[in-house]
Amino acid sequence: MIKNSEILKWNDWVVFLVLxxxxxxxxxxxxxxxxxxxxxxxxxxxxxxxTIAFLPVVLFNLKKIDWSKWYxxxxxxxxxxxxxxxxFAIAQTKINSGLAGALNTLxxxxxxxxxxxxxxxxxxxxxxLGVLIGLVGAGLLIxxxxxxxxGGLMYSSLxxxxxxxxxxxxxxxxxxxxxxxxxxxxxxxxxxYGPITVFILGNGDFLDVMRTDTxxxxxxxxxxxxxxxSTVFATVxxxxxxxxxxxxxxxxxxxxxxxxxxxxxxxxGEVYNWYHMISFVAIVLGxxxxxxxxxxxxxx
Numbered sequence: 001m002i003k004n005s006e007i008l009k010w011n012d013w014v015v016f017l018v019l020x021x022x023x024x025x026x027x028x029x030x031x032x033x034x035x036x037x038x039x040x041x042x043x044x045x046x047x048x049x050x051t052i053a054f055l056p057v058v059l060f061n062l063k064k065i066d067w068s069k070w071y072x073x074x075x076x077x078x079x080x081x082x083x084x085x086x087x088f089a090i091a092q093t094k095i096n097s098g099l100a101g102a103l104n105t106l107x108x109x110x111x112x113x114x115x116x117x118x119x120x121x122x123x124x125x126x127x128x129l130g131v132l133i134g135l136v137g138a139g140l141l142i143x144x145x146x147x148x149x150x151g152g153l154m155y156s157s158l159x160x161x162x163x164x165x166x167x168x169x170x171x172x173x174x175x176x177x178x179x180x181x182x183x184x185x186x187x188x189x190x191x192x193y194g195p196i197t198v199f200i201l202g203n204g205d206f207l208d209v210m211r212t213d214t215x216x217x218x219x220x221x222x223x224x225x226x227x228x229x230s231t232v233f234a235t236v237x238x239x240x241x242x243x244x245x246x247x248x249x250x251x252x253x254x255x256x257x258x259x260x261x262x263x264x265x266x267x268x269g270e271v272y273n274w275y276h277m278i279s280f281v282a283i284v285l286g287x288x289x290x291x292x293x294x295x296x297x298x299x300x
Contacts, residue, residue: 024260036219051194054187077189080169130289137282182239
């Protein structure tokens with residue numbers, strides 16, 4: 001039986017679409033960030049900027065926070081926003097942003113597997129079918145856009161590892177923080193590990209890069225936008241969507257990442273054909289099937 005809190009409303013679909021647009025452009029922002037900074041600096045800046053943005057939230061709600069769960073906040077934070085930024089940044093020094101976005105579509109599959117194996121959740125046949133159809137649609141879209149595994153298996157595997165961490169992140173939020181304010185949850189997670197990035201940046205050549213590299217301010221602007229939109233804003237929206245729907249549906253947003261990338265390509269003058277439309281329909285159908293339904297519908 002589906003809880004009333006898990007019945008989708010129109011604004012949940014709006015959140016889903018907004019997340020698709022934001023995360024669909026995050027990979028190109030990482031690419032621009034890497035013009036001047038190395039992978040460690042990009043990830044550290046992304047986390048540090050987010051931490052600074054979240055600091056007022058923690059200070060304002062200091063007495064409301066259940067600090068006895070600090071270790072859960074930390075694990076959720078590292079799995080969602082602490083470790084994956086480093087994995088993506090390192091991987092994209094050798095693989096293109098299109099491949100990174102394509103591999104991100106593995107997130108719903110791992111979310112389902114983690115839910116089954118580690119959290120003993122039951123997944124109905126409809127959601128399982130939706131995950132498979134969405135994966136086929138995303139795979140077809142990847143094939144049609146001629147995405148290749150240049151850069152080697154090792155760097156591609158870093159993206160796969162990131163999707164596994166995202167899977168744990170979504171399942172833990174659902175299990176341990178289903179009734180928490182998503183803004184406070186995200187803010188506390190970053191505050192617990194974010195400050196370490198100050199030491200990482202301080203021990204590198206970040207200041208020298210800012211003084212000497214002609215692309216420094218372009219890259220700084222890209223990583224700032226990446227942090228504020230793809231990390232701060234999108235993470236809060238994602239946690240809220242996980243709480244209100246299901247982990248499978250929420251992580252299915254990764255299926256729309258290649259979809260958004262192709263749309264950007266169309267706006268830039270690229271051509272697509274009816275084969276692309278088939279993949280789009282498969283992705284949309286897969287996402288639709290993973291949505292939660294009312295208890296009344298589930299009994300039919």
